[in-house]
Amino acid sequence: MLCYPDRRSALRAGAAVAAGALTAACGASGRTDPAPTAPTSAAAPSPAGAPAVAPAPHRFPGQPVEIGHGPRDRPRVALTFHGNGDPATARAILAEAEKGGARVTVLAIGSWLDAHPEMARRILDGGHELGNHTQRHLAVNAMPEAEAYAEITQCAQRLKRLTGSIGSWFRPSQTRYATPLVRTLAQRAGYPHVLSYDVDSLDFTSPGAAAVIRTVTGTIRSGSVVSLHFGYADTVAAMPPLLEELARRKLRAVTTTELLTP
Incomplete structure (x- = not known):
């Protein structure tokens, strides 16, 4: 269910595709799954002062609908971050990723984007990708259908307003795996796939940078999708040695879309 575009392949088409998906998400009664978008050349640079345009979701x-890892036969991994917390810590993590030549995927919480809208552009301008982690980061799997759908679409609205796209991926909040209902609602909102992970860093428990590094490097392998978080000093400290270890193993940290691109 993935069409394997490169990171910037749908920049020009992203806004149009996202607009149709979001219209269906916020008003239409029927289910809408966006058609695959063929790769295109990179878009022209955004005008001065305008936010970069995020890629549209791809099939x-x-x-499967819920993706936990990428292909195991290529030396790539995806470092994915839950977007929340102090933006200074988020910027520090992004800076460390960029120093190490890594591109990451950020699943942003809508209320965080409301408080720090500038972070959407900071993420995209760094060459990373941006996705949806619900509006309020509540236990989405336990919600009634209408409330769960609102959590997804309200965050999608924030992303579209800030970037021109509803974001590249959806990840459910407070859970590794979505229920069948939440997967269906995400697809209705315009996200062909739900993004899970196969490596949990446990950085949100503040175990110390060394523990974060051990946890990730002890289980990561080609194709892994790693769950990490903004907002924790341990994660900032863990980034340089973690990226050094990935380089030693000849594993390249790429966006999730790149991970799944042949």
């Missing part, structure tokens, strides 16, 4: 044929 990756052959992949």
Whole structure:
């Protein structure tokens, strides 16, 4: 269920695709799954002062609705971050990723974007990708259908307003795996796939940078999707040695879309 575009392949088409998906998400009664978008050349640079445009969600044929990892036969991994917390810590993590040549995927909480809208552009301008982690980061799997759908679409609205796209991925809040209902609601909102992970760093428990590094490097392998968080000093401190270890193992940290691109 993935069409494997490169990171910037749908920049020009992203806003149009996202607008149709969001219209269906916020008003239409029927289910809308966006059609695959063929890769295109990179878009022209955004005008001065305008936010970068995020890629539109893509369908990756052959992949399940809920994706926990990428192909195991290529030396790539995806470092994914839950977007919340002190923006200074988020910027420090992004800076460390960029120093190490890594591109990451950020699943942002809508209320965080409301408080720090400038972070959407900071993420995209750094070459990273941005996605949806619900509006309030509540236990989405336990919500009634209408409330869960609102959590997804309200965050999508923030992303679209800030970037021109509803974001590349949806990840459910307070859970690794979405229920069948939440997967269906995410697809209705315009996200062909739900993004899970196969490596949990446990950085949100503040175990110390060394423990974060051990946890990740002890289980990561080609194709892994790693769950990390903004807002924790341990994660900032762990980034340089973690990226050094990935380089030693010849594993390249890429966006989730790049991870799934042949």
